[in-house]
Each structure stands twice: as structure tokens, then as C-alpha cells.
Amino acid sequence: MAWFRPICVTMRSSASLLLRKPVQALTMIIFFAIAFSMLSTMRRRFSPRKSTLGDPSDCNFPAIFNFGDSNSDTGGKSAAFHRLPSPNGDTFFHKPSGRYCDGKVILDFIAENLSLPYVGAYLDSIGANFRRGANFATGGSTIQHVDTKIFGAGFSPISLEIQLLQFKQFKARTDELFKEATSSYVKTSLPRPEDFSKALYSLDIGQNDLHAGLKSMTEEQLKGSFPDITSMLAWTVKELYQLGARTFWIHNTGPIGCLPYSVIHFPPKRENMDKNGCVKSQNEVAMEFNRLLKQRVSQLRVELPDAVLTYVDIYSAKYSLISQAKKLGFGDPLGYCCGHYGDHYVQCGKKATVNGTEVVGNACSDPSVYISWDGVHYSHSANKWVAHQILDGSLSDPPISITQASLSLSLSQSLVLAKTSPCKFPAIFNFGDSNSDTGGLSAVFGQARPPHGESYFRRPVGRYCDGRLIVDFIAESFGLQYLSAYLDSVGSNFTHGANFATAGSTIRPQNTTLRQSGFSPISLDVQWNEFYDFHNRSQTTRQKGGVFRSLLPKAEDFSSALYTFDIGQNDLTAGYFLNMTTSEVRAYIPDVLNQFKNVVKYIYGQGGRYFWIHNTGPFGCLPYVLDRLPLTPAQIDKAGCAIPFNEVARFFNYGLKEVVVQLRKELPLAAITYVDVYSAKYAIISQPKKHGFKETLRACCGHGGKYNYNRNIGCGGKIKVHGKEILIGKPCNDPSVWVNWDGVHYSQAANKAIFDQIVGGSLSDPPIPLEMACHRTKAHS
Numbered sequence: 001m002a003w004f005r006p007i008c009v010t011m012r013s014s015a016s017l018l019l020r021k022p023v024q025a026l027t028m029i030i031f032f033a034i035a036f037s038m039l040s041t042m043r044r045r046f047s048p049r050k051s052t053l054g055d056p057s058d059c060n061f062p063a064i065f066n067f068g069d070s071n072s073d074t075g076g077k078s079a080a081f082h083r084l085p086s087p088n089g090d091t092f093f094h095k096p097s098g099r100y101c102d103g104k105v106i107l108d109f110i111a112e113n114l115s116l117p118y119v120g121a122y123l124d125s126i127g128a129n130f131r132r133g134a135n136f137a138t139g140g141s142t143i144q145h146v147d148t149k150i151f152g153a154g155f156s157p158i159s160l161e162i163q164l165l166q167f168k169q170f171k172a173r174t175d176e177l178f179k180e181a182t183s184s185y186v187k188t189s190l191p192r193p194e195d196f197s198k199a200l201y202s203l204d205i206g207q208n209d210l211h212a213g214l215k216s217m218t219e220e221q222l223k224g225s226f227p228d229i230t231s232m233l234a235w236t237v238k239e240l241y242q243l244g245a246r247t248f249w250i251h252n253t254g255p256i257g258c259l260p261y262s263v264i265h266f267p268p269k270r271e272n273m274d275k276n277g278c279v280k281s282q283n284e285v286a287m288e289f290n291r292l293l294k295q296r297v298s299q300l301r302v303e304l305p306d307a308v309l310t311y312v313d314i315y316s317a318k319y320s321l322i323s324q325a326k327k328l329g330f331g332d333p334l335g336y337c338c339g340h341y342g343d344h345y346v347q348c349g350k351k352a353t354v355n356g357t358e359v360v361g362n363a364c365s366d367p368s369v370y371i372s373w374d375g376v377h378y379s380h381s382a383n384k385w386v387a388h389q390i391l392d393g394s395l396s397d398p399p400i401s402i403t404q405a406s407l408s409l410s411l412s413q414s415l416v417l418a419k420t421s422p423c424k425f426p427a428i429f430n431f432g433d434s435n436s437d438t439g440g441l442s443a444v445f446g447q448a449r450p451p452h453g454e455s456y457f458r459r460p461v462g463r464y465c466d467g468r469l470i471v472d473f474i475a476e477s478f479g480l481q482y483l484s485a486y487l488d489s490v491g492s493n494f495t496h497g498a499n500f501a502t503a504g505s506t507i508r509p510q511n512t513t514l515r516q517s518g519f520s521p522i523s524l525d526v527q528w529n530e531f532y533d534f535h536n537r538s539q540t541t542r543q544k545g546g547v548f549r550s551l552l553p554k555a556e557d558f559s560s561a562l563y564t565f566d567i568g569q570n571d572l573t574a575g576y577f578l579n580m581t582t583s584e585v586r587a588y589i590p591d592v593l594n595q596f597k598n599v600v601k602y603i604y605g606q607g608g609r610y611f612w613i614h615n616t617g618p619f620g621c622l623p624y625v626l627d628r629l630p631l632t633p634a635q636i637d638k639a640g641c642a643i644p645f646n647e648v649a650r651f652f653n654y655g656l657k658e659v660v661v662q663l664r665k666e667l668p669l670a671a672i673t674y675v676d677v678y679s680a681k682y683a684i685i686s687q688p689k690k691h692g693f694k695e696t697l698r699a700c701c702g703h704g705g706k707y708n709y710n711r712n713i714g715c716g717g718k719i720k721v722h723g724k725e726i727l728i729g730k731p732c733n734d735p736s737v738w739v740n741w742d743g744v745h746y747s748q749a750a751n752k753a754i755f756d757q758i759v760g761g762s763l764s765d766p767p768i769p770l771e772m773a774c775h776r777t778k779a780h781s
């Protein structure tokens with residue numbers, strides 16, 4: 001078996017290759033926090049380094065890092081957005097496993113072949129172990145940036161560029177944790193820093209760019225976009241190379257015209273149908289994509305002399321499976337096992353009512369005879385066959401096989417949380433926006449940049465603040481550690497709670513993308529889904545014992561935990577930023593409040609009993625609003641705040657208080673505290689001296705204008721002058737006397753001053769201190 005050469009054999013030995021590539025400047029616009037944009041120019045410099053590749057005959061990959069879409073998603077989309085329902089996973093995992101399949105995806109077979117465990121999803125913070133790699137793929141991901149067209153059609157906001165950002169963050173933080181800590185958790189759960197250059201980097205992405213294009217343009221136009229799209233993929237490979245990646249395994253895209261989905265939605269005319277009944281022209285589109293991809297991969301071999309790139313022809317494997325369906329023991333190659341297309345599309349595992357009749361997206365009785373699982377994704381048995389075809393290298397360029405390694409995992413015992421008494425809450429579960437985000441948005445879309453975090457943590461820690469947030473002071477007051485973000489899979493510890501808040505979150509899902517408007521896709525309904533999933537899976541995972549017992553909360557902690565909320569501000573600004581009038585904004589507030597109310601009820605249904613609900617702040621006092629929305633002098637109050645916006649905030653708060661009153665009636669066992677954060681915030685702005693502040697409205701960290709705030713530059717923003725980067729979004733000298741940190745968020749000093757006002761209960765209804773929030777009082781009846 002001469003062609004059975006392991007791919008590392010082709011690696012050139014490279015004793016001391018100097019990487020002095022031109023500095024890659026990645027310029028991207030991330031809109032974040034509360035609908036404010038910032039221009040972030042990130043640069044990576046690489047010092048000369050030695051290649052860390054081992055002996056050429058040593059082919060054991062210590063880890064796999066994968067990038068892709070649902071073809072290789074092992075739970076990313078499911079963790080972040082909504083758990084995939086049964087019967088997904090039925091054949092192999094016997095429960096939904098985050099895969100769009102009844103069993104294993106091709107990546108799983110690759111991992112098995114390399115004797116590595118299945119690759120855990122980076123976004124899955126529960127029980128995932130990254131010692132042997134991480135999977136950044138999410139269902140619906142595209143290579144291109146996500147914009148309206150594709151987002152509206154249900155594609156994932158986690159495009160390839162975001163997956164790269166996540167990888168960078170994962171790597172940087174892993175390196176950091178290895179330097180700092182010697183805890184067994186770090187060692188058993190994260191890859192060793194040296195593994196990054198020895199790992200296999202696999203990519204399987206592009207199909208959704210084709211899907212999106214086929215919906216919105218002609219096939220010819222779509223083909224015209226491929227040079228750009230394949231260049232983006234190549235750019236990602238180069239970025240990974242700059243970070244030390246050397247071995248790449250790149251899948252091309254499958255015969256999209258043979259998906260039952262395509263045949264149903266684009267029924268081909270006779271002359272456009274191939275011998276298998278597939279849409280011929282769509283397969284030609286896929287082949288054109290693959291032709292360009294293969295070209296780009298060849299080019300990359302020249303550009304990245306020290307890399308080993310294998311281009312894998314998944315198309316041919318899948319197409320030959322479809323062509324030989326009968327011979328290989330499959331039924332109709334265009335049939336599918338799960339879901340219902342007909343007049344009404346019902347997703348696999350879902351139900352819908354059509355004219356009074358229930359239509360169910362059920363599975364067939366024998367998935368093993370179907371090539372397509374759900375009309376879009378291949379079944380376990382099809383994936384198995386395809387994987388078998390590609391593993392031996394006969395469909396690869398160059399024709400080399402994936403190799404084996406045999407390694408095993410071990411987890412160590414750790415401490416278990418001590419028992420705590422009832423009103424000393426054992427855990428806090430928080431829901432909200434940037435006012436209480438402790439790293440959620442950062443984990444998904446890229447770390448908040450310096451100087452965020454400078455006053456306390458001395459580095460960015462996912463908070464849009466120079467230091468701690470109100471929720472941090474709340475945790476401190478109970479002697480609990482700061483809350484880990486649910487979406488943060490690196491080093492998180494959820495024994496004492498989890499934070500589902502992300503910057504830019506709203507109560508109602510928005511109809512715009514993060515890139516367009518700055519609002520997070522993780523709206524409160526999504527946070528609820530995440531919590532629901534967390535509740536269940538944290539327990540099944542915890543039962544495995546070992547380290548999980550000291551990373552996940554106990555079952556009984558869910559009913560004795562404090563549930564905190566700080567969300568709504570972005571729902572209000574969202575309307576104004578869409579140029580709505582105040583009366584239009586007011587008109588949708590009842591709907592917003594109703595959705596909020598439902599989530600509290602759902603959590604109660606899961607056993608939650610103690611709720612601590614912040615009302616919304618005077619957003620008319622914040623630079624990002626004052627700077628952006630037109631105001632007349634008569635609309636400005638003595639403190640310099642915008643009267644109409646603060647009125648709307650109070651209108652919302654009035655409604656929120658009503659909702660709390662109703663909830664107390666509907667949820668008889670709950671203790672619900674409504675906390676008037678508005679008054680605490682307005683107090684420090686209108687009476688700064690009394691609270692020790694010198695500046696109230698201007699941003700401490702920012703650049704220019706009346707409020708030292710520029711929407712396009714932002715805190716930490718840099719510009720390029722004569723090729724040199726200059727920091728112009730600078731922080732003020734003493735943030736401790738500034739109320740506002742970055743034009744959108746309060747400073748740590750302000751957060752502490754707000755916390756000090758609310759902790760004692762004088763701004764609460766009922767007026768009881770935070771530490772008594774587990775007690776129902778007469779005010780509740």
C-alpha cells in the first residue's frame with residue numbers, strides 16, 4: 001500500500017524557518033455592546049520561531065481543530081441557540097448530540113480513525129473537553145460575512161471569520177491558562193500549547209454560501225462570486241498558519257443539487273436533471289466552486305511553504321454514493337428519512353399544525369437505508385461510507401491518508417462545593433445585556449479589547465467596563481466567584497452559577513444582524529433556551545463524576561439559586577435607532593414586557609424561586625444616545641440628559657413593575673424583588689459630588705466630540721498614520737471619578753456606587769436587602 005503514506009511524511013523538515021510574512025492586518029467592523037460600533041484593527045506580529053513539528057515519521061495528531069457548517073457541527077449551534085430535538089442522534093448517540101444527523105458526522109469518523117475522541121464544540125461549555133481539539137463549526141455557517149440576505153434566511157451568525165476569531169481567542173487563552181495555572185483542570189481539559197502546531201486543522205465549509213447564493217441570485221452570478229469566497233477561505237488558512245497551524249485537511253463541497261431539499265425547492269426541468277434525478281446546474285455550481293477551491297489550495301502550497309495541505313474530494317465520494325445507491329444497499333437516493341417537506345415544511349423532530357391537522361417531522365423506521373437524513377444532511381450510514389472513501393486518501397490531492405494516533409484521556413477528581421445555607425445563595429444565574437455580560441459576547445464574537453478591564457482585572461475579561469459590573473459586586477457580596485459566561489468554554493466554572501447575558505442583547509429577537517445594528521443574536525428567548533439546556537445537561541454531565549462535579553452546579557442549587565435580570569435597554573434604543581418615534585417605541589413595549597414575563601415563568605417552571613429584577617437605566621444620559629439621536633435644547637434636563645428617552649425608560653419600568661406584581665400572583669412560591677436601578681444611576685449623574693464623581697456625561701474612554709465619544713472609533717480604537725497604529729480611543733487618567741466608561745457603559749466606580757445604593761433594599765420592592773432576597777414578604781401577597 002504505497003499510497004498509504006501518512007500526510008506528515010510529506011512535510012518538509014524545517015529546522016528554523018523564519019516567518020517574516022508581511023504583517024497581516026485584519027480589519028473588521030464589530031458592532032457590539034449596545035448598538036454602538038467600533039472599528040477594530042487587529043494585528044498579529046510573529047516573531048521568528050522554530051517549527052515544532054516532530055519526527056517526520058511520527059504522525060500522531062495530538063488534536064483536531066475543525067471549522068465548518070452543519071456537515072461537521074458537533075454541537076456548536078445547538079449549544080448557542082437551541083438544542084436540536086430528537087430523533088437527531090437516535091442511531092448512534094441515542095439522544096440529540098448537537099449533530100444534524102441520526103448518528104455520526106464525517107468529522108467523527110475522522111476522529112475515530114485518528115484514535116482521538118469526538119471533537120467537542122467550542123461553544124459548548126458543559127462537559128466539553130478540549131484536550132484533543134475543539135470544533136468551531138456551527139450549523140448554517142458560511143464563509144462569507146453574514147449579512148441581511150443570508151441571516152434572514154436562517155444562516156448562522158458564526159461565519160468562518162468569527163470561527164477564526166474564536167480559535168484565536170481559544171489559543172490565546174489556553175496559552176495564558178497554561179502559564180498561570182497548574183490546576184489539573186487546565187491540563188486535562190485544554191490542549192497543550194505545543195499541540196497547536198502539531199494538530200490537524202480540518203475545514204468543511206462553503207455549502208451554505210451556495211445555498212444563500214442560489215436563493216438570491218442567478219447561478220451565473222453565484223459562480224462569479226466564487227473567487228472572492230474561496231479567497232476568504234484561503235485567507236483563513238493563512239491566518240491559521242500564522243498562528244502556527246501546519247497540517248490542513250480541506251473538504252470541498254458536496255453535490256448540492258442532489259440534496260432532497262434542492263430537488264424539492266428547485267424542481268429541475270427534464271433537461272436539467274441528471275441520471276440520478278439531481279439538479280444538474282446546481283451540481284455544476286458546486287463543481288465550479290470546487291475547481292476554484294482546488295486552485296486556491298495549490299496556490300496556498302506555494303504561499304505557505306511549511307504547510308501540508310490536503311484537498312479532499314468529498315463531492316466525488318458523495319456523488320458516487322448517490323449514483324450507486326441501490327448497489328450499496330440504500331433506497332431512493334433522493335429520499336430522506338426525517339422531517340416533512342410536502343406543502344408545509346416541517347423540520348426533523350418538530351411538529352406543526354396545518355389546517356387543524358398535526359404534521360410531524362418524524363423519522364423513518366430504518367435510517368440506515370437512507371442517504372439523506374433530513375433532506376439537507378447525510379445520514380449516519382451515508383457519512384460512514386463517505387468517510388471510508390476519503391480516509392485512505394484515494395480522493396485526496398495529494399493522495400495520502402489520514403493517520404492514526406492512540407491517546408487516552410484522564411480526568412482528575414476535584415473539590416466539591418461546600419453546602420451553603422438558604423439565603424446565602426449557592427449560585428446565581430444571570431440574564432441580560434452588556435450591563436451584566438461577563439464574557440458571553442466576547443467568547444463568541446471576539447474579546448473586548450484593551451483598555452477594557454484595566455482598572456481591576458488589568459486585561460480585557462469580556463466586560464465592557466474598566467473593571468467590575470454590578471453583577472460582580474452581587475456575586476462578591478455572597479462570597480461567590482464571578483459568574484462565568486455560559487458561552488465561554490475555556491476555563492469556566494459553573495458551580496456557583498452561569499451568566500447568559502451578552503452585550504447587545506434584547507428581550508425580543510431583533511430583525512437585524514449584529515454586524516448591521518450591534519444587537520446580539522442572543523436575545524432573552526435564546527438565553528432561556530441556553531439555560532434550559534444547561535439545566536438538563538449540567539446534571540447528566542455532572543453524574544459522570546470527576547472534575548465535572550466541581551465545574552457544574554448541583555441539581556438542588558437550581559431551586560435555591562438567585563436569578564438576576566438586567567435587560568430591556570436595548571429593546572428601547574433599537575426602535576429609536578430604526579428612526580421610530582417615541583410613540584412607536586411606546587407602542588411595542590407591552591410586547592417586550594410580555595416576552596420578559598414569559599421567560600420568568602419558564603424559569604419558575606424549571607424550579608427557579610428567587611428573582612432579582614433590575615429595571616432599566618436612564619439611557620437618555622448616555623453618550624451613545626445623546627450623540628446619535630437628534631434633540632432640541634428644551635429636551636435636555638438639568639443633569640444634561642435627554643428627557644424623552646428617560647421618560648420612555650420610566651414608562652418601561654412602570655410596566656415592568658406591573659409585570660412583577662402579576663408574576664407574584666401567578667407564581668405563588670416565588671420571591672421576586674424589583675430593583676430600581678434607574679434611580680440609583682440617575683442619582684450619581686444628577687448629584688455627582690455626593691457620590692464622589694467629577695464627570696457625569698462624558699465618556700472616560702473615547703475620542704472627540706462633546707461627549708468624548710465617537711461611534712466609529714470607540715474605546716480602545718486605533719487609527720493608522722503613516723503605517724503606524726495610534727491609539728486614539730484612550731482612557732482618562734482617573735476612571736474612578738468618571739461615571740461613564742466608554743460612552744455606553746458605566747465605569748467600575750459607578751457600578752460600585754450603584755450597587756451600594758441597591759444592596760440595602762431602599763430602592764427595592766419589597767424593600768428588603770439583597771441578602772434577604774430569598775424571603776417572601778407580606779408585600780408579595
Ligand SMILES: *[C@@H]1O[C@H](CO)[C@@H](O)[C@H](O)[C@H]1NC(C)=O
Nearest residue numbers: 342343344353354355356357
Ligand atoms: C388550508 O386551508 C386553506 C383554506 O381552506 C386552503 O386554501 C389551503 O390550501 C389549505 N392548506 C393545506 C396545506 O391543506
Ligand SMILES: *[C@@H]1O[C@H](CO)[C@@H](O)[C@H](O)[C@H]1NC(C)=O
Nearest residue numbers: 112113114115391392401404
Ligand atoms: C483509518 O483508515 C485507514 C484507511 O481507510 C484504515 O486502513 C485504518 O485501519 C483506519 N484506522 C482506524 C483506527 O480506524
Ligand SMILES: *[C@@H]1O[C@H](CO)[C@@H](O)[C@H](O)[C@H]1NC(C)=O
Nearest residue numbers: 508509510511512574588591
Ligand atoms: C421582526 O419581524 C417580525 C415579522 O415581521 C415581527 O413580528 C417582529 O415583531 C419583528 N421584531 C422586532 C423586534 O421588530
Ligand SMILES: *[C@@H]1O[C@H](CO)[C@@H](O)[C@H](O)[C@H]1NC(C)=O
Nearest residue numbers: 095535536537538539540555
Ligand atoms: C433531561 O432531558 C431528558 C430527555 O430530554 C430527560 O429524560 C431527563 O430526565 C432530563 N434530565 C434532567 C436532569 O432534567
Ligand SMILES: *[C@@H]1O[C@H](CO)[C@@H](O)[C@H](O)[C@H]1NC(C)=O
Nearest residue numbers: 185414415481493495496550
Ligand atoms: C469551581 O469553583 C468552585 C468554587 O466556586 C471550586 O470549589 C471548584 O474547585 C472549582 N472547580 C475547579 C475545577 O477549579
Ligand SMILES: *[C@@H]1O[C@H](CO)[C@@H](O)[C@H](O)[C@H]1NC(C)=O
Nearest residue numbers: 517575576577578579580630
Ligand atoms: C434614520 O435616519 C437617518 C437620518 O435621516 C438616516 O441616515 C438613517 O439611515 C435612518 N436609519 C434607518 C435605519 O432607517
